[in-house]
Amino acid sequence: MNDQKSTRNTMVTIGLLSLVYLALVFMAPDRYYQLMLALVGVWAIMGISWNILSGYSGLVSFGHAAFFGLGAYTVILSLVHFDLTPWIGLPLAAVVGAVAGIIVGLPTFRLRGHYFALAMLAYPLALLYVFEWMGYQEVALPMKRENPILYMQFSDTRIYCLIVLAMLVAAIYISRKIETSRFGMSLLAIKQNELAAEAAGIETRKWKLRAIAVSGAIAGMIGGFYAILLIVVTPPSVFSMLTSAQALIVALFGGIGTVWGPVIGASILIPLSETLHAELGNVLPGIQGVVFGVAIVLVILLAPEGIYWKVRDLLRKRTNRDTPANGPALPNVEPLANNLVSDVFKVEDMEEAAAGKIILEVRNLSKSFGGLKAVQDVSFTVTEGRIVGIIGPNGAGKTTLFNVLNGFYAPSSGEVIYEGENIAGLQPSAICKRGIGRTFQVARPFTRLSILDNVLVGAFVGADTDAEALTNARQALDLVGLENNHDRIADGLTGMEQRLMELARALAGRPRILFLDEILAGLGSTEVAEMIGVLKRLTKSGITIIIIEHTMQAMLQLADHFVVLDHGALLVEGRPQDVIREPAVIEAYLGKRWRERA
Ligand SMILES: Nc1ncnc2c1ncn2[C@@H]1O[C@H](COP(=O)(O)OP(=O)(O)OP(=O)(O)O)[C@@H](O)[C@H]1O
Numbered sequence: 001m002n003d004q005k006s007t008r009n010t011m012v013t014i015g016l017l018s019l020v021y022l023a024l025v026f027m028a029p030d031r032y033y034q035l036m037l038a039l040v041g042v043w044a045i046m047g048i049s050w051n052i053l054s055g056y057s058g059l060v061s062f063g064h065a066a067f068f069g070l071g072a073y074t075v076i077l078s079l080v081h082f083d084l085t086p087w088i089g090l091p092l093a094a095v096v097g098a099v100a101g102i103i104v105g106l107p108t109f110r111l112r113g114h115y116f117a118l119a120m121l122a123y124p125l126a127l128l129y130v131f132e133w134m135g136y137q138e139v140a141l142p143m144k145r146e147n148p149i150l151y152m153q154f155s156d157t158r159i160y161c162l163i164v165l166a167m168l169v170a171a172i173y174i175s176r177k178i179e180t181s182r183f184g185m186s187l188l189a190i191k192q193n194e195l196a197a198e199a200a201g202i203e204t205r206k207w208k209l210r211a212i213a214v215s216g217a218i219a220g221m222i223g224g225f226y227a228i229l230l231i232v233v234t235p236p237s238v239f240s241m242l243t244s245a246q247a248l249i250v251a252l253f254g255g256i257g258t259v260w261g262p263v264i265g266a267s268i269l270i271p272l273s274e275t276l277h278a279e280l281g282n283v284l285p286g287i288q289g290v291v292f293g294v295a296i297v298l299v300i301l302l303a304p305e306g307i308y309w310k311v312r313d314l315l316r317k318r319t320n321r322d323t324p325a326n327g328p329a330l331p332n333v334e335p336l337a338n339n340l341v342s343d344v345f346k347v348e349d350m351e352e353a354a355a356g357k358i359i360l361e362v363r364n365l366s367k368s369f370g371g372l373k374a375v376q377d378v379s380f381t382v383t384e385g386r387i388v389g390i391i392g393p394n395g396a397g398k399t400t401l402f403n404v405l406n407g408f409y410a411p412s413s414g415e416v417i418y419e420g421e422n423i424a425g426l427q428p429s430a431i432c433k434r435g436i437g438r439t440f441q442v443a444r445p446f447t448r449l450s451i452l453d454n455v456l457v458g459a460f461v462g463a464d465t466d467a468e469a470l471t472n473a474r475q476a477l478d479l480v481g482l483e484n485n486h487d488r489i490a491d492g493l494t495g496m497e498q499r500l501m502e503l504a505r506a507l508a509g510r511p512r513i514l515f516l517d518e519i520l521a522g523l524g525s526t527e528v529a530e531m532i533g534v535l536k537r538l539t540k541s542g543i544t545i546i547i548i549e550h551t552m553q554a555m556l557q558l559a560d561h562f563v564v565l566d567h568g569a570l571l572v573e574g575r576p577q578d579v580i581r582e583p584a585v586i587e588a589y590l591g592k593r594w595r596e597r598a
Helices: 004-027 031-057 065-082 086-108 113-133 157-179 182-192 194-199 204-230 235-239 241-254 260-280 287-302 307-322 347-355 398-405 428-433 451-462 466-480 495-508 525-540 552-558 583-590 592-597
Strands: 358-369 372-383 387-391 413-418 436-439 513-517 544-548 561-566 569-574
Touching: 004 031, 004 157, 031 157, 031 182, 031 204, 031 241, 031 260, 065 086, 065 113, 065 204, 065 235, 065 241, 086 113, 086 204, 113 235, 113 241, 157 182, 157 204, 182 194, 182 204, 182 451, 194 204, 194 428, 204 235, 235 241, 241 260, 241 287, 241 307, 260 287, 260 307, 358 398, 358 544, 372 398, 372 413, 372 544, 372 561, 387 398, 387 525, 387 552, 398 513, 398 544, 428 436, 428 451, 436 495, 451 466, 451 495, 466 495, 466 525, 495 513, 495 525, 525 544, 525 552, 561 583, 569 583
Parallel strands: 372 569, 387 544, 387 561, 436 513, 513 544
Antiparallel strands: 358 372, 358 413, 561 569
């Protein structure tokens, strides 16, 4: 990510686009076409604003007209009432947009998915009626021809194009900065899986609020500029559904989740809709809406993530065809004997473990769902550098226990002591920040990102700077044996590679304890052996592992200590070779056939 090459490429692309834009502006035959080019810039910026919140974080907004309209009214009313120059009015509109973003975000981020999208719809509609009620049905820009530079009232439309180009370059720059920093990575993680993001130490609420503030600021500023271009502002012209829809559609059409999407979308859709409106507007009023409607249908059918990603996927497929696949270099570990028990139990290790330092102490932990006691009064300790296996029949409460230990559920009672502090009930991100990482049962790769960027998402929590995060991510890839494949795109990784990548993501946060939820699920026997080798190597570097796994054979090869749950309660705990001989464990979990084999 954030390397010099990517910054240079962005700068070169911005430079080339600016040259093309300027050439078009100066070749444009009349004012009409110049105005159209200015509008391309306006909607590209508005699309970028939408993309910063919705494209990166996945929180779809139908309400960006609220920020746009507030910006428009800020500029025009401050000029009408206070004679304030738009050069100050525009930054003021950005501040108003940012503040509005935070005010909207605070209550609305409590909602998820469709509920968030629908709630966002309400804000511009409410503002539309509020501004009408306040008597601002039609506010005209006061003419100040005596000082066109101070009041941004130029007779040459090309100057507006230059201003919008400068704002577009700034918006692209800001958006790229976000995209390639921990800000964008955090938003992408939220988009993929908000809970997993929390578990990776990302303070999701904080990043979402930052995103809506930046997004609102950009929308407010460009709304203010639109007011100057439009000369007359009415509530429907800035707060309408079409305004929000246009921001959304240029981004969706061009490519969601990338800064170039809105630029591509606006460059195609705005000239098309404006030209059709000019040519056919008399016979087909509302033709612009039709263009945007058709665009959205086409994009859903042909390229659901937009033109940018479609083209990129096609180019990548061609490149992959031309160059032989660079297979993954899996970690060089000796496959462990498939035959269990005998060679796994090393008494010396166990004695050493017993003498080790206690890193985690679970005291009388309980979690109930209504009347159901999913975890009941569970107590055990975890020794540093060891692997603790949590086992038990289906519904025994293993996942619930994991979720309480990771902060996804607050316990009904009990304590979890880590480094002298009771961490039970803290947020997942706060627990992760203290050095406790987690992987999930279902691997969740960010398919558009490289392996390195996927891992980087988890690295920010343990790093003060982006450079430190990058170093940690590379080291984590090294630990799991994926360092040679770091620039491969995550889409198309094998199940084993996805698991290793997810493990590296958790490791990149430099955890002292790692919770692994069925990390071996879906792997073949050779892969299981390889993964066991990787995990054992990790504990040699001092990491403590707590793992849920259904495959008993693998658990016996891995764990130094078993905690057995049944009906939410601790059935027995101890050394694996002792635990598997316990009649209660055989009865409740292993079954009679196990006794016959043992
Ligand atoms: N969010 C929830 N709301 C209500 N009941 C729940 C919830 N989560 C788990 N349970 C119940 O708590 C009990 C323990 O479930 P849990 O998923 O922790 O068991 P488990 O040992 O992980 O099972 P498995 O091995 O099948 O994953 C089950 O009876 C389950 O139905």
